[in-house]
Amino acid sequence: MQSPFIVELNEQNFRQVLEGSMQAPVLIHFWAPMSQESTQVIPQLQELAQQYNGAFTLALLNCEQEQMIASQFGVQALPTIALFVNGQPVDGLGGPQELQAIQSMLANHLPSQDELDIKQALELIQTNQHGQALALLQALPDDLKQKGDVKLAIAECLLETQDFEQAKVLLGNIPLEYQDNYYKGLVAKLELHEHSANSPEIQSLEKQFQAESSNVKLAAELALSYHQVNRDQEALEILWQFLSRDLNALDGEVKKHFMDILAALGQTNPLASQYRRKLYSLLY
Template sequence: MMDILGGAGAPTPAGDLIKDVTEATFMQDVVEASMQAPVIVDFWAPWCGPCKTLGPALEAAVTRANGAVTMAKIDVDQNQRLAQALAQQGLPLQSIPTVVAFVQGRPIDMFQGALPPSEIDAFLKKVIEAAGGEAGGGLGEALEAAEEMLAEGAAADAAQTFAAVLGEDDKNAAAYGGLARAHIAMEDLDQAEAILNGAPAEISDAAEIEAARAQIELARQAQNAGPVADLRAKVEADPADHAARFDLAQALHAAGDAEAAVSELLELFRRDREWNDGAAKAQLFTIFEALPANDPVVLNGRRKLSSMIFA
């Protein structure tokens, strides 16, 4: 075994661990790379004094981790459109240095300003552990079994297993998210929401919990979704009817066609990104959150949305 920040075996070349990233390489070097290992993104600028201290300390910590985490350096002055687009998507980049940890394509944690090396190591350790899951061997196997039950339609059995995991580890985000999803499958949305609201504050923004929250929102929308055929006819009769197109996207998702729903929302965003206070982009993010980060619908949808934002 090895210390989580100590590394083992031959060291990983620094060039593979630390990269200068631009708008053109962000999807590959951050979003897609974070499917394999956490990516720490350092937003900096040449004129930023604290950045000159933090950057080398981050690089040293990432190098010590020896492949458990990688680092992307983004000069915000040279990549202003990328920084603006990420800020529009909710990342607080008003001040630098800002460091954001990406896991499975999503930002899961961050800090701003320079930190001492001990706190940087603690931040990386937390991120690495989150990427590997909080559960140990036995609990990990129980979680896998519960997921299989849920996939096979045995939602009640899955709920019991997720609850048993929480009995052993009351801060297990995967178990909280799984238990909520089991209740969604049983069409008990109020109980699913109550479960997530009861999660400890320190894991309330974990990816598994955010995904379950998004699924609850989509399930509530599905309860009021209109007929797909009628809504499609309205859109075909008047392609500029943005409300009808948005309703069509909701109906398509309720019918189980997430790819078609994303396509309609992207078309709505292309036509009028500010319609209804940016409702198309918000709905896209809800769908992306609800699906696994490596789902082709998510990867393709995020790429197309990013290309529209940067255009």
């Protein structure tokens, strides 16, 4: 299995691999083809290393091929598992083991799955994959989601995925000790959105539409202006007022604008799903 978290240990790299335990723990699995118990567990260990996504490195040592290294470690029986942290052995298991026993040993020395999810989410944020990061963060237990640093990360994801209302609520409940430059930057981004979302141009269109609420061309113009500043619910609602009465309103332009906004929101957006169902109720 090709993975940066799984290595074949040999004389050329074993010192380097052990030095790597200064950054992340190294789990060495001593095995040999003649020992069925030691070979059978390898796929499970490989899958475990993938699941932990870099929280530890799995090093596989074939004791038949690397007898000198095996003797240096004093391996007496196969399979043997040894966990190294900061270059030193800190735990281990000898003889055939259930995978659950290995997981329990790792749990004593490695971050929890929730901590790993937070770490992965922060990495996703760094690469602008805010939607994926948000899904990870929102799946965390409530007590973790109440932590100030996690709240800030969720707020950033909400801003970047244009859920400004939820972001505003979250930023309004950040503990004082977390109101640092990162927090101030997020607040500034929210304020910039709110300013542009309520520009003089939009306010002027709103006044005109209040005076001419049956003007479909004006409604379409206001809806597009709302959409441009991510006020999509208001945009869809205005268009729906006319579309629900006439599917061909403004020679089909209203339906086109409506569909364009739904497409921009994406298939998984709850707001888009809600208005898509409304449209389908008219079509079918």
